[in-house]
Amino acid sequence: MIFVIDDDKIMAECVAKACGEKGVRIFGDALAAVGALEDGLPEMIFMDVMLTGPDGFTMLNELISYPDTMKIPIVIVTAMRLSSLDLSEYGVVGVLNKDTMTPTEIKEYVRKYCR
């Protein structure tokens, strides 16, 4: 299972589609995604940082504060210029820029981090 968290529903659906055959759950905000962690942990998360309500950085802090969720690979999907930041301490394995990303890049992360 992959989580996609983005308050832009169309963008979230595009990312989900690029994930291919994998099961995907889409969330419009971080709180809904945190609530869903109780049902089972995702193999990875694609997440925007500018979210309605608690932002993506709050979500990252939440995830690294528990031993089970801190291991979930996270890919930030954003229009902000974050690629130069090292967010690996927060479990971030990559940053995709919404302006330039392609489905191939999303598929590549899925192939690498999902069994």
Add this chain to the structure above:
Amino acid sequence: MEVDGILVAAHELKEPLATLRQLAFAFDGMSESNEIIRDKMVSVSDRAIRQVNDLLRLRRLECEMPEMEPMAVRPVCDAVMRELEYLFQYNKRELFIKYIGKEQLAYANRDLLFSVVYNFLLNAMHYTGDETRAELMVRPVKDKVRIAIRDFGPALPMDVWKEMRRGWVEKPTSIAMRPGSSGLGLFIASKFSKYMNAEVGAVRHRDGTSFYVDLMKSQQMRLL
């Protein structure tokens, strides 16, 4: 911190463009002709997003100077060529590149230089006629590195040429006399060049125009 309304508005404008771009990618199982339409949608979105990003950068440059560093010009030009290759092919134009002399380091900001070359080349593609070519040439000129982009289109009107001779473009509409263009790309290229302490100019040809940017040569070469 005060919120800049222009920056917020630009981000709002950019978001649907990025979404449309992803929607275009989401089409699959299409015929060859529809694939061409999809590629065109992506390409048009890319260009529009880049222009919004350039305007955002221009706004930010009013408050902070760009970071400058010695850099090889060739990889930047090659990267622009790769990005615009499809667009040139699609519009039935050839893109020709020539590097003259030993590789020189210039003093520039990579992102700004990329945008300058990108906008000059886009301008050349627009004005070069069907089945003809645009040329990009890099060569040393005294203590500068010159990147010149030549098109084979209508000759540049005299008043526009005079404005370019002055070294910059005051505003997009000031060079709108050349048919079919607002001059936004040249305006952006001109402004970015100024922020890099580089000079832009134009050479009139009977069968087209060359726009160029002269970058300061980096002194670091002397240490090599």
